[in-house]
Amino acid sequence: MAPNDLATRLAQTTLELCRIDSPIGHEGPIADHVEGWALRHFRRQEVFRVGHTLLLGALDDPRPTVALIGHLDTVPMHPGDVGRAPRIEGERVHGLGASDMKGGLAVMMALAEDLKRDALPVNVAFLLYEREEGAYAESGLIPLYEKRPDLSRVRFGIAMEPTDGVVQVGCVGSMQVTVRFTGRSAHSARPWQGENAIHKAGPLLTELLGRERVEVNVAGFPFYEVLSATLAKGGRARNVVPEAFELNLNYRFAPGKSVDKAKQDVLALVAGRAEVEFTDASPSGPVAAGNPLFQRLMSLTGLPAASKQAWTDVARFGEWGVDAVNFGPGETAQAHQLHESAPIPPLAVAYEKLAAFLKGAA
Numbered sequence: 001m002a003p004n005d006l007a008t009r010l011a012q013t014t015l016e017l018c019r020i021d022s023p024i025g026h027e028g029p030i031a032d033h034v035e036g037w038a039l040r041h042f043r044r045q046e047v048f049r050v051g052h053t054l055l056l057g058a059l060d061d062p063r064p065t066v067a068l069i070g071h072l073d074t075v076p077m078h079p080g081d082v083g084r085a086p087r088i089e090g091e092r093v094h095g096l097g098a099s100d101m102k103g104g105l106a107v108m109m110a111l112a113e114d115l116k117r118d119a120l121p122v123n124v125a126f127l128l129y130e131r132e133e134g135a136y137a138e139s140g141l142i143p144l145y146e147k148r149p150d151l152s153r154v155r156f157g158i159a160m161e162p163t164d165g166v167v168q169v170g171c172v173g174s175m176q177v178t179v180r181f182t183g184r185s186a187h188s189a190r191p192w193q194g195e196n197a198i199h200k201a202g203p204l205l206t207e208l209l210g211r212e213r214v215e216v217n218v219a220g221f222p223f224y225e226v227l228s229a230t231l232a233k234g235g236r237a238r239n240v241v242p243e244a245f246e247l248n249l250n251y252r253f254a255p256g257k258s259v260d261k262a263k264q265d266v267l268a269l270v271a272g273r274a275e276v277e278f279t280d281a282s283p284s285g286p287v288a289a290g291n292p293l294f295q296r297l298m299s300l301t302g303l304p305a306a307s308k309q310a311w312t313d314v315a316r317f318g319e320w321g322v323d324a325v326n327f328g329p330g331e332t333a334q335a336h337q338l339h340e341s342a343p344i345p346p347l348a349v350a351y352e353k354l355a356a357f358l359k360g361a362a
Contacts, residue, residue: 006110010347011093013106018086018095024073027052027130027140031072034109034128041113050147052130053140056112059148061123064155066293066358068124069313069324070105071132071140078338091344098342099330104160107329107350115358122293122361125154132313136282141316154322156293158354161312162330165346167297168308169221169325171315173259173284175251177266179204180275181234185243197245198234204247204273205229216254219289221307223254227269248279252311255284285315288323293361300360301353303327327354 022030031052038047038056048055052072059065074097086095093103108126117124130140145151161168181201186194214225227249234245253262259281270276285308288294298305308314308326317324329350334340 006351007344007348010103010106010110010351011088011344013109014093014098014103014342014347015086015088015095017102017105018093018098021077022073022097023076024131024133027072031128031130034072034105037109038112048148050144051140053144054128055125055144055148055151056128057117057125058123059125059150059153063121063123064293064361065123065125065153066361067127067151067154067157067322067324068108068111068354069127069157069159069317070101070108070129071313072105072128072130073133074100074102075133075336080338081340084339088344092341093344094339094341096340098340099162099332099334100336100340101161101328101330103330103342103347104162104328104350107347107354108160110351111354111358115355120358120361122358124358135280136316137280139313139316141313145320152320152322154317156288156291156297157314157317157322157324158297159312159314159317159324159326160328160350161326162332162335162342163308163326163328164332165303165327165329165349167303167305167325167327169289169294169305170218170223170255170287171285171308171310171312171326172223172225172252172254173257173262173315174280174282174311175253175259175262175266175278176280177249177251178277178279179247179249179270180277181245181247181273182275183241183243183245186241188239188241191241194241194243197242200273201245201247204270207269216256218255218307219287221287221289221305223307224309225251225253225257227251227266252309253284255287257284259283282311283315283319285312286318286323288325291323294323294325296361297325297357300357303353
């Protein structure tokens with residue numbers, strides 16, 4: 001297939017997927033669409049569905065299994081995008097999810113259609129799942145793994161998140177923490193009669209303002225540990241000294257650091273000055289630099305590699321003992337943006353690179 005024909009085909013599939021609304025929690029229609037497609041391209045016994053999550057292909061093949069991984073959901077639509085129909089303009093597909101990550105799904109589907117899977121040196125499975133854009137504990141991968149613990153047989157996974165066409169290894173862990181300062185209310189004309197909870201947060205906020213990122217090198221890849229206040233809530237009237245103030249802290253920590261150690265870091269920072277509640281925690285993802293299939297991916301494709309300074313389900317696969325990386329055609333800067341779009345030429349590049357890897361991976 002000529003490069004232009006391939007790019008056009010992938011763009012049309014991306015557009016078709018963007019026309020199926022699939023905000024988190026409403027993935028049914030797109031899962032039904034993908035299941036109908038899968039039944040035309042896989043044997044019936046190779047189509048396994050749990051909720052709105054699909055595993056396509058076999059996992060008991062004697063060849064090493066490579067899994068291509070993509071989520072079906074998007075973030076909720078921005079009010080500014082309501083009424084804007086997905087479309088192709090010039091060299092871009094416009095629509096919610098175009099970069100994150102329906103372009104990646106289009107590449108996965110085309111590879112499933114085109115490759116002679118039984119003749120490849122590796123077994124290829126395709127995983128398309130719901131509820132990625134939410135809390136770690138609510139992912140559609142959890143009930144799938146409960147039904148299919150044989151997913152741990154996968155030797156190498158490629159999560160087709162938007163990466164600007166770069167192979168991104170590992171991922172930072174993410175932790176959300178509520179920090180509550182307590183004081184005593186008073187009339188703002190006589191603040192000495194109370195204790196201002198917002199003011200009590202001042203020293204911690206000052207420390208966060210001056211806190212530098214911490215570089216951690218893992219297998220030659222730099223990751224940055226950062227801790228930021230992302231939400232604040234306090235006060236009940238303009239003339240009342242507040243008795244309560246809450247901060248949400250988001251901590252991103254490097255591969256190799258456990259969730260328990262990350263919690264200890266936060267507690268050490270707060271140092272007893274406030275109540276601490278850990279509300280969500282996602283582990284960091286291991287760097288798969290020593291995996292032979294990762295090394296083959298890099299040697300066969302010539303793609304650049306970098307660290308993943310964000311969280312992805314590479315971490316979840318790591319919890320299952322499966323090495324995985326991130327690689328997809330979408331633009332990271334477009335993820336979760338108003339008027340999201342994706343460039344068309346990288347769709348064909350991603351297809352060609354992955355096809356070359358899968359055909360020569362042994």
